[in-house]
Amino acid sequence: MTLERKEPKEQMILLGNRMEIPANTQAILWDMDGTLIDSLGLDLVVVNDLLKQHFADGVEFERGYIQSIFDLHVPQFWQTILDKVVTDFGAKDAKEKYEEILASYNSLRQNYRFELCDGVREILDDAKNRGLSQAVVSNNPVAHIEEILANVGILSEFRFIVGNDIEEAQKLLRKKPYPDPYIYAAKLVGFTPSKCAAVEDAINGVESAKSAGCFTIGVATGGATWEQLIRLGDKIDRVYSSFSLPSEFQFPPASFA
Numbered sequence: 001m002t003l004e005r006k007e008p009k010e011q012m013i014l015l016g017n018r019m020e021i022p023a024n025t026q027a028i029l030w031d032m033d034g035t036l037i038d039s040l041g042l043d044l045v046v047v048n049d050l051l052k053q054h055f056a057d058g059v060e061f062e063r064g065y066i067q068s069i070f071d072l073h074v075p076q077f078w079q080t081i082l083d084k085v086v087t088d089f090g091a092k093d094a095k096e097k098y099e100e101i102l103a104s105y106n107s108l109r110q111n112y113r114f115e116l117c118d119g120v121r122e123i124l125d126d127a128k129n130r131g132l133s134q135a136v137v138s139n140n141p142v143a144h145i146e147e148i149l150a151n152v153g154i155l156s157e158f159r160f161i162v163g164n165d166i167e168e169a170q171k172l173l174r175k176k177p178y179p180d181p182y183i184y185a186a187k188l189v190g191f192t193p194s195k196c197a198a199v200e201d202a203i204n205g206v207e208s209a210k211s212a213g214c215f216t217i218g219v220a221t222g223g224a225t226w227e228q229l230i231r232l233g234d235k236i237d238r239v240y241s242s243f244s245l246p247s248e249f250q251f252p253p254a255s256f257a
Contacts, residue, residue: 016122034222071202119243
């Protein structure tokens with residue numbers, strides 16, 4: 001694939017020798033699932049394992065479908081799967097098993113020690129060394145986020161955690177793709193969204209961050225593929241296939257030799 005080189009409109013820096021951000025960035029706002037941690041890898045195995053435990057042989061889903069709903073918050077993720085089990089396989093009792101399956105999944109997820117996505121450690125360290133604030137903006141409850149990040153060993157890297165159970169003015173923040181989570185996170189770190197870089201793996205998250213006014217980076221290690229992220233065009237500022245070194249793909253092409 002050949003991509004037209006675009007000269008950056010502003011001075012950029014390269015975090016961890018992997019990820020471009022504007023030089024005036026003051027904070028990095030991270031999505032968690034599929035961005036910081038490789039939770040997609042777990043879902044691709046666990047979803048079908050749980051379905052096999054509760055339904056007849058042959059009740060399973062391919063990678064593409066699981067990835068397409070990966071960015072849904074956990075209860076909605078499983079409601080969507082079980083609705084499809086009813087539709088595709090005629091398992092009329094599927095919804096009756098929702099609570100049991102959800103409890104099993106949550107227990108496994110909360111006790112699992114996820115791996116960091118490739119290159120994330122280097123970016124986190126460089127951002128810390130440069131004095132950048134870092135926060136997590138995730139479509140999970142705060143307590144679940146903190147437990148997972150503690151298990152991975154990176155909870156202390158983040159000043160703030162914004163989950164889907166955060167309230168402002170006695171109302172729950174609207175979830176991604178609304179801009180609310182990123183606007184709220186920017187307030188917590190003490191900078192305008194334009195001084196924050198957001199890192200996301202899914203379309204809903206990209207829309208949330210971009211509409212909030214953040215410099216928005218997509219990485220194809222979770223809910224969206226490289227092709228899906230690229231198709232967003234000017235609705236996203238940078239796209240990476242991963243943060244491994246060197247990245248197989250980056251869009252626009254790196255401004256660094």
